[in-house]
Amino acid sequence: MSEKTKKQVYRIEGLSCSNCAAKFEKNVAQLPKVTTAKVNFGAGKLLIEGEATIAEIEAAGAFENLLVRNEHDTEKRINTQELFIKKNGHLLISIILIVLAFGFQLVNREDFSKILYIMAIVIGGFHLFKEGFSDLISLDFTMEGLMTIAILGAALIGEWTEGAIVVLLFAVSEALERFSMDKARQSIRSLMDIAPKEALIKRNNVEQRMNVSEIQVGDIMIIKPGQKIAMDGQVIKGHSAVNQAAITGEAVPVEKQLDDAVFAGTLNGEGMLEVVVTKLVNDTTLAKIIHLVEGAQGERAPAQAFVDVFAKYYTPTIMAIAALVVTVPPLFFDGDWHTWLYQGLSLLVVGCPCSLVISTPVAIVSAIGNAARNGVLVKGGIYLEEIGGINAIAFDKTGTLTKGTPVVTDFIPTDLNNEEKYLSIIAALEAYSQHPLASAILKKANEKAIPYQAIVVHHFTSVTGKGVQGEIEGLTYSVGSPTFFENILAKNPSMTETYQTLQQQGKTVMLLGTNEKILAVIAVADELRASSTSTIPKLHHLGIEHTIMLTGDNTATAELIGKQVGVTHIKGDLLPQDKLDYIKSLQQMYGKVAMVGDGVNDAPALAASNVGIAMGGAGTDTALETADIALMGDDLQKLPFIVTLSRQTLKIIKQNITFSLGIKLAALLLILPGWLTLWLAIIADMGATLLVTLNGLRLMKIKA
Structure with a gap:
């Protein structure tokens, strides 16, 4: 592979916002030997085609003090204390300078105080100004550009104290964003450490x-x-x-x-x-889970896509409104230039879209990470949002509502004293059979520790459509359907009634007998999952009124199973194409529909549904690759959990967006009476960022 097509993956520590991620991606793509670069902001990963050293990549992210390490590097390159100092050294120095400056103010040494404030602004805001000027020159309206204008404006009108405080609080806000996003990413990265090296x-x-x-x-x-x-x-x-x-x-x-x-x-x-x-x-399954979840964290959910587009137009709009606040009152209403310049600068600060930009990704990343740790693999933010708005859920029967493996449900001998003998004969005959139900009978015999292996069977034959037959100790025994025993059953109405009763219960029924009499009835059925009967009522309680069972089994069996689990609609005798068509009809009736299946034979229906949910994700490559959501432990009880998590995620995203925009609107109203100050503006912006971040991180605590 040539250098230009060589792919390298790195983990990035310190990415705090999607704008910074885009800027970092652009910087890396411009490195000499790099062909393309792509940053996954949610997962904190960088994929490059070409070649670059870690030092070159860190230099490209120097504007935010990013730390880079190889994807498979298991050694920590720097300890926690060194990491904090490296990331926030300028912040610590600024705090010390501002405290000293404030002290000199108290003793009326304004000259020393002013110098210290200027030093705090330069040191604390060096990276901010570097990026801000670069963005303004290229007419790229970013948060750094907004803050650069605001701080320079404060210096221009002599507000050194407030300018220094703005620099300090903005740096604190960025540190909080970095911390929160790294914490959210760690919810899935922690999986990397659970497997021994x-x-x-x-x-x-x-x-x-x-x-x-x-x-x-x-x-x-x-x-x-x-x-x-x-x-x-x-x-x-x-x-x-x-x-x-x-x-x-x-x-x-x-x-x-x-x-x-x-x-x-x-x-x-x-x-x-x-x-x-x-x-x-x-x-490994663990490696695939981590890879898929990190990919999902990097995909933008619809709400996040909306916020990103909104922020693109929001920032220049705020700058335009600030310009009007500065110029209109002095030019047309005889306002004081100093006063309205101060108000305009305050608006720029409070209008900084930090809280708005961080509001959605921190929620999506936290929720997807939490789901993965609870055995639910969500393939992207769009599916996390979709599952919360589902109006109907369709279930495959075999392997989904049932375990997909037959078990013996009834064994009724005509002579209770010979129960073990008759079961051993059936097992001995079925041990030679290739019939799918033979494994259920052998499992039953093994559970009861019946030594059927010691029985010698002579002249074993398998009769298609009827069953099996063999000679044991000189007597011919048959196991199979009633066609083996038509003449005997006609003389034994009670046994016929028992057979028919079990058959009406949706079970596959076989008889054991000789040429002269029936010895036992044995019934086999697919076993219900223990979670099926408890999950369906929980989904109904969550407001998903329509639960539908789709199966290829006969309608009689489907009706019996469906009534046991409590689904609202039951459809049997369906081919894969029929399931696909029925999913489409459900979408016309109810809108958004999810399909739960095994990820293989239900693939068409899973693909057609709004959200395809696969059972058996653990170790099943097909389920991991084809489904939108995979239940790793075959546990249907995780369905109500993921629906609840999705709805809570949407709720928190809406809360965050509403709160962020509400703060900006309140700031606009405070301008009219002249109550908005730089201090209040930066505290409001930082407070909003902190609150939406903490609100998003709450999703990590929701339990399955």
């Missing part, structure tokens, strides 16, 4: 500790009790319970045994496991 690997029968970057697919990973799992893999030896909360949000540890999948970042319980590595470190 080393693992005990057995390669060529030699055990050694290796860095995860050196581990290859096929290596054997040894995981001791209480250790975190470093890589995705499959259990080849051992048995344990693994806490998967970091990946799936499941609170209860999951049993792991031979052939079960395990994920990087999960915590092993009390058993020893040997696991064959199935994915490289950058391809």
Whole structure:
């Protein structure tokens, strides 16, 4: 790969606003060996095509003291104390100078006081002025440009004290923005630290500790009790319970045994496991989650897109209004130039769009990070907004409302004394069968510890459409549908009634018998998820009145399952195309519709819906790639959580925008009686920024 097409990804610390991100992106793109540059503001990441050193990239972000490190650099380049001093050294010096200047004012040494205030303005506002002048020269109306004009104007009319305070408070405001955005980003970055950087690997029968970057697919990973799992893999030896909360949000540890999948970042319980590595470190489920969520944090939600467009016209409008405030009263109403210049400067300060610009991204980033930590992967801000406005949700049945794996629900022997014997015969015959329901019967036998493996079956045959047959201890036994036992059932009405009753309940019913009599009835059905029956009422309580079950199963079975879970509409006998058509008809009836499926066979319906929600995100590449939202732990109870989180996010965004614009409007009204001061303006602007930031960070605390 040539230098021009080489791709590099870096993490950026200190990006506080989208305007700064755009400016930084532009600066990096202008570096000599860089072809293109793209900044993901939400995730705090930089992607460049070409080549640049970290020093060059940091120089491009020097206007905001940005710190840069390689995406996979696990070492901290600077400790917390050094980081704070490097970012805010000018702020600390300005505070000291302003305190000294104020002290000299108290002892009537205005000459020393003035010098110290000027020094505070120059030192505290150096980066501000550098960017502000550059932006004004290029007619780029930014926050830095607004503040530069305001501070120079304050100096022009001799308001040195207020000019210094404006510089100080603006620097504090920027520091708060950086802190809040870094904190919001950290909600998902913290996932990077949960997987160990080393693992005990057995390669060529030699055990050694290796860095995860050196581990290859096929290596054997040894995981001791209480250790975190470093890589995705499959259990080849051992048995344990693994806490998967970091990946799936499941609170209860999951049993792991031979052939079960395990994920990087999960915590092993009390058993020893040997696991064959199935994915490289950058391809693990955890790595994909982090990558997808950071990509989602970088995508603009509709509300954020609106704010960005609004701010583009808002800033020059504020400058124009400030110019009118300065000139109109003195020119047409005999106003005092000094007074109205001061009011105009105050308007510029309070009109700074900091709080407006930060109001939406901090909320979106916080919400998406919180969702990921609770086992819900949201692919972008647009889907986070959409799910809150959903009027109807359609559910696939198999694998969504049900577990997708059949289980034995009923076993009714004609002779209770021979219950174990009859079950062992059925299991022995089904052990030779390839029928999908055979696994459910064998699982039942294993649960009851019935030794069916010891039974010898002779002359085993499988009869298509009927069942299986074999000879055991000289007697021929059959397991299958009623067609195997037509003559016997005609003489046994009670058994026929039992069979029909179970069948009417939507179960697949089989009989065990000989050529002379029926010995037992066994019923198999797809097991309902425990979360299904509790989730649907919660969605109804949230105001989503229309819940629809769509399935390819027969209508009778669909009706039974649908009534158990409590959905409002049930549609059976549907092909994939029928599901797609029905989703479109739901959209015409109810507006916004979500579809919940397994991410594979429901792909057309998922794609057609306003929000496609996939079950089984953990370890399922298809679900992660195709769905708009993935429920990592197959837990439907996360649906009400994400709907609530979405609505709260929209509520907070609206609160933030309304509050930010309200502060600006109040400032305009204070100009008329001449009550707006520079002090009040900067405090109002900083206060608004702080409040909308803290309001957005509240989304990190919403629980599933």
